[in-house]
Amino acid sequence: MAMDDKEALAQIQQMVKFILNEAKDKAQEIEARALEDFNIEKLKIVQQMKDKIRQEFDKKAKKLEVQRSIDRSTAINKARLRRIAAQEQVVNEVYAQSQKQLAAICSDSARYKELLVDLIVQGLLRLLEAEVIIRCREMDRQVVESILPAAAAKYSKILNDEAGLKKTVKLSIDKLGRYLPPPPSGDSSVPSW
Numbered sequence: 001m002a003m004d005d006k007e008a009l010a011q012i013q014q015m016v017k018f019i020l021n022e023a024k025d026k027a028q029e030i031e032a033r034a035l036e037d038f039n040i041e042k043l044k045i046v047q048q049m050k051d052k053i054r055q056e057f058d059k060k061a062k063k064l065e066v067q068r069s070i071d072r073s074t075a076i077n078k079a080r081l082r083r084i085a086a087q088e089q090v091v092n093e094v095y096a097q098s099q100k101q102l103a104a105i106c107s108d109s110a111r112y113k114e115l116l117v118d119l120i121v122q123g124l125l126r127l128l129e130a131e132v133i134i135r136c137r138e139m140d141r142q143v144v145e146s147i148l149p150a151a152a153a154k155y156s157k158i159l160n161d162e163a164g165l166k167k168t169v170k171l172s173i174d175k176l177g178r179y180l181p182p183p184p185s186g187d188s189s190v191p192s193w
Helices: 002-107 109-127 138-163
Strands: 131-134 170-173
Touching (some): 138 170
């Protein structure tokens, strides 16, 4: 019977060995599956994080581009405003200078008459009409009436010399009393003849 005990013991040991091998195989299988699941989950998390980082990067890149566009537009607008201010300053300076020159011309009766003749002739050359009614400031009526023959003669001479046209013009002052407005009050450049 001792043999049977030995056989039984050997058989038990063989069964234990088999069970341990089965358990070891199962453990390896579970470990392999867990490692595979871990790697899959890890790849999924890594991909999600990459996507999140890309989205954040794209969002920041767009925000930066928008800010650059705003900055560029702001700089362009500031440059335009500076240019407009500079242009306005130049226009104001030219206006002030022309006011001074006009005041100087208006204070000299002969130069003022010459200016009025030239202005009337310039208008006549644009109109090219046979009869023109002139409107002037009420205070300049006598001066304008006195220069109408000179303006008509200069107009005819320019047309003859420049274009070979023999044309005359009949000039008269508006008889309906419609005058141009006087200069703004406080303007000392007004002739007082």
